[in-house]
Amino acid sequence: MRRALSWAGAAFVVACLSGSFVLDADSALDYGTNAVDLVAYVPGLAATTLVGLMLSLRQPHQAVGWLLLLNGDLLALGAVSDSYAGWSLVRGDTDGAAEVTILWFTHGWPVIFAGIVAVAFVFPDGRLLPGRLWRWAAGFGVVAFVSTIIGGMLGHDTLDAPFSSVPPAAVLSPVVAGTLQTVGLLGMLATLITGVAALTIRFRRSSGVERLQLKWVALAGGLIPLAIVLGTVDGLTRDSGSGLLTAASSGLALAALPVAIGIAVLRYRLYDVDRVISGTVLYVVLTALLGAAFTVIVLAGGVTLGGGSPVPTAAATAAVLLAFRPLRSRLQGRVDRYLDRPRFVARRGVDEFLTELRAGRVEPESVGAAMVAAVGDPTLQLYFWFPDQQVHSDADGRAAELPSSGLRIPVVRGHEELATVVHTAGHPELARVLNDVIVRCGLAIEVARLRVEVRRRLAEVEDSRARLVAAAEQERHRLERDLHDGSQQRLVSIGLDLRILQRELPAGPLRDGLDQAVDGLAEAIRELRDLARGLRPDTLGDGLAPALAQLASRTAIRTEVDATGERFAVDIEAAAYFVASEALANAVKHSGAHRVAVAAEGRDGTLRLVVTDDGRGGAAAGRGLTGLADRVAAVGGRLHVASADGRGTTVEAVFPCG
């Protein structure tokens, strides 16, 4: 049923137009404006009818489509009325139906706007804005249009040429008709303003899709003043006004509105609106500027060189060609600034970040945060991709799983995938802006990824070194236990057996020899114990201070210990002990020192161990010191050796604890 109605509406337009052509041809009446009328009218009529037909078929519950179709019908009715009125006049038969038609043609003009104004009230969702006030306003609008038409058709006003011969209907008293017309005209104006206000209010409140829909209409609406400007220029240059240029531009402008409405309602390429708007404005302005420049150069050249010279034209062409690219890029920036706000803001944000980056004021790794700020989407996250390890990481180099939800956009430079941007798509315009931002941030992302990769590898190396040291420590521990519980224990029991045998032997060389052998064995056991202790000092069980004291007591040089009683992590204490032990051994072997001082203090979350001797100094960084530095670095500390010639040697190790 609805489909039939749609097709009937469209068929009515075709019928009216056909009728109009036939009648015009038959009456052979030419007001001199037929061609112009055709160009001005037909595109708008065709557009509104086709879009109305399409919308009413696809979305029969949407009022917008039906209103556009009605608009087409009313316009077509106007056309056929025009032709019928002319035809009747030519035939000299202006009674009955012809009279009504002529009255309608003269006073029914408000219907031309009625459909579009109605659309303004219900666009884009096909419903009035909520609230009783809007229903009243719409009702008032209908009354205003109807009363204007009725007041005109049934009043006493004499008709304009060429219908001045037809008498007015004069059904109503002049006062009533005049009042109806005046009130109706004012009401129509108010309704028009209200319709624009409705669209403005909707635009203000809108977001997302609805905003884009309204932008499309604003784009088309913006062409109407442009058409008026062109019409004015046309009128000034041709003296005749209402020329072909005027007709063409107004025809296009009138056609653009229903097309824009159709795009908005059907949501076909809805998201391109900002690009289309800025592109339109860009090329209109660009054309105007270059055209003006071309004209000025040609005119000025013509004046100085004489009319026939080809030089001014060539110069103007060259100038326009040269100016095109730079002017375009400058204008693009300006246009974006005002019309494609999201992209402008994003580009500005990215450009600021890149400037800061080049100046060294920000780290490349903050590119993700800069993208979030530029795009204005807090859900955006940047994950760097490391193909050889098949792992993603965040900006700190921590391995990270991509979130399972959200949109993933790969960042590719050359043929290599660098990263993935994940965001929960909220804003429909975001995708376009985001792609732009990703391209602009490409180099920064690549640099950041390289830095993160280096950091990741360094952390891996550090981890593996710490693991190696821990493994070595564990191995030492095991070896020490094996020595104590295995070999040493067995040697003691063998020694004891020999001692018992020895006591059972009579005094003599055999017993003496055995005695000496067991003494040797006892010595070997002591050496074994010292060896095990060197591997892992068992004194460390009680803390660094007693261990250092014992170490000092076994050192051949006079050694003073000033150690904190504080306890630290086992690996830190072991490393500190190791440093002290090595430094003392070096002092004994190489320095020729008389005194050595060992100090260990905990301060500000660090353990600081300093071994100072009064020897000859000049300790070179050899294998021993490097090994020491490695051992310290493995637990996150650092080693510093000062050993100027003749000034003694100071070995300082600082360990983080906590």
Place this chain on the structure above:
Amino acid sequence: MRVALAEDQALLRAGLERLFDGAGYDVVAAVADGDALCAAVAASPPELVVVDIRMPPTFTDEGLQAARWIRAHHPEVAVLMLSQHVVTTGALDLVTQRGFGYLLKDRVLDVDEFLAAASRVAAGGSALDPEVVARLVNARDPHASRLHALTARERDVLSCMAEGLTNAGIAARLVLTVRTVESHTRSVFMKLGLHGDDDGHRRVLAVLSFLGDPAP
């Protein structure tokens, strides 16, 4: 004299058994872990217990725990603890008690001195390995300690006293005359503010309790 042995290594346990047997002791139990030792002591308390500090199942301080249990439940039983190396953590309070000894295992190879130390402990005296004493001395914070006031020689004498040696023993160890040792011991006692006889276990205990106290 009745003695109970706890040592997880069979060869050494057999050796110790023969050693004590040969020295005229009555070895009433020779077991391989702390629980068995405690059971044996509970069943029939001997005069002396010789216990290895590291035994099954964890090989950490089972012997120490057994010693602690024996101290708590049978305070009259003397304990001689043996260790492959010195572990002082947790043993400080025990080593300063009467009838307690702590020696490294290889001291058994010096049979006579080992047996003398065992009988000293059994009689309620003390026998500490020089290594243990050194550990005790080092464990005190040298700054807060009055040990700092001692001369090197006096420290040596203090260590010997802590081991349980008599003045004569100290003189022999340090190659000094007995008179010199006596003057050193007096000086040590004065500087540390201790009271004690010139001789006997009481002075050992005074020294040990000084060393065993946490630093003031």
